[in-house]
Amino acid sequence: MKADGKRWFEEARSLLILGDGNLSFSRAVAESETNLPITATVLDSEAEFLTRYGHDRNIQRLRECDNVQLLFGVDATALPSEWAGKFHYIAMNFPHPGGKTNLRKSRLLASGIFRSVSSIMTDDSEFHLVLAQGQAGVQYNGGSPWSSSAPIHEKDTGSDENVDEGERLAFELLRQLTGSAVVEVREVKELRSMCPNPYLPNRIYRLTWQDVEVAVGKRACNKLQEELREKIQATIKERNLPLILT
Known part of the structure; x- marks a missing residue:
C-alpha cells in the first residue's frame, strides 16, 4: 500500500517479480491482487531453495493461486528474450550480489539487471526497483x-x-x-x-x-x-x- 492509499500494482495488467528470496513478497502480492497475472521468480533452483528454506509454506500457497506462475533458476541479469513485451510491471526488491557488501559488485549487479530488464520492456512497461539507502551507491x-x-x-x-x-x-x-x-x-x-x-x-x-x-x-x-x-x-x-x- 502506498502513502496515498492506492495499492502499488492496482493498475498493472501483468507482473513479473524478480529475485524474490523466500517468495514472501510474491505471496503477499498474489494474495492481495487475486486477479493480477503474476510470474514469481527466484535465482535458486528449486532444490537449492528447499535446502535453504525447507518445505516453505510460500511455495505451497503460490502454487494454489490460479493467477501465479512460479519459476526457479531465473537470473535477473539474463532474462529470456522471449519475455520481451510480456510483462506490464516488473518488480525487484533489494538485489544483492551475495557475500560481504561490496559497492563495485553491487553496481555491476544493478547495471546487469537494468540492461536485462530494459531488453524485455516496452514503452509502457514499468520497472519498480527497491533499494536500501546507499545500496549500489544510490543515496536519497x-x-x-x-x-x-x-x-x-x-x-x-x-x-x-x-x-x-x-x-x-x-x-x-x-x-x-x-x-x-x-x-x-x-x-x-x-x-x-x-x-x-x-x-x-x-x-x-x-x-x-x-x-x-x-x-x-x-x-x-x-x-x-x-x-x-x-x-x-x-x-x-x-x-x-x-x-x-x-
Missing part, C-alpha cells in the same frame, strides 16, 4: 546531494575527481535544473577529445537518475532527457555561459 536524502565542486555520490576507495571551472559551471547548472533527481555525474574519460571548431576540450558525461516516488518507463526517460537537454541549452544561452552543449 530528500534534498539535494550536490556540492559546488563535484557531484556527491557514494565512491569507491581511491576515487578523487578534480574539476576545472567549466565542469564546476556544468555541475552547478545541472544541480539547479535537476535537484536530487540526478545522483551521479561521471565523465566517460575514454571519450575525451578536442572539438575542432571552436578548438576546445570536449568532455562527455554519463548521468545517473534516481526515481523515488513514480516509476517511469523508456518513453518517459527519453522524454525527460530531451527536456533536460533543451533546458540546459536555453539556460546556457540566457546566462551567456562559456559552455557549448554538443
Whole structure:
C-alpha cells in the first residue's frame, strides 16, 4: 500500500517479480491482487531453495493461486528474450550480489539487471526497483546531494575527481535544473577529445537518475532527457555561459 492509499500494482495488467528470496513478497502480492497475472521468480533452483528454506509454506500457497506462475533458476541479469513485451510491471526488491557488501559488485549487479530488464520492456512497461539507502551507491536524502565542486555520490576507495571551472559551471547548472533527481555525474574519460571548431576540450558525461516516488518507463526517460537537454541549452544561452552543449 502506498502513502496515498492506492495499492502499488492496482493498475498493472501483468507482473513479473524478480529475485524474490523466500517468495514472501510474491505471496503477499498474489494474495492481495487475486486477479493480477503474476510470474514469481527466484535465482535458486528449486532444490537449492528447499535446502535453504525447507518445505516453505510460500511455495505451497503460490502454487494454489490460479493467477501465479512460479519459476526457479531465473537470473535477473539474463532474462529470456522471449519475455520481451510480456510483462506490464516488473518488480525487484533489494538485489544483492551475495557475500560481504561490496559497492563495485553491487553496481555491476544493478547495471546487469537494468540492461536485462530494459531488453524485455516496452514503452509502457514499468520497472519498480527497491533499494536500501546507499545500496549500489544510490543515496536519497530528500534534498539535494550536490556540492559546488563535484557531484556527491557514494565512491569507491581511491576515487578523487578534480574539476576545472567549466565542469564546476556544468555541475552547478545541472544541480539547479535537476535537484536530487540526478545522483551521479561521471565523465566517460575514454571519450575525451578536442572539438575542432571552436578548438576546445570536449568532455562527455554519463548521468545517473534516481526515481523515488513514480516509476517511469523508456518513453518517459527519453522524454525527460530531451527536456533536460533543451533546458540546459536555453539556460546556457540566457546566462551567456562559456559552455557549448554538443
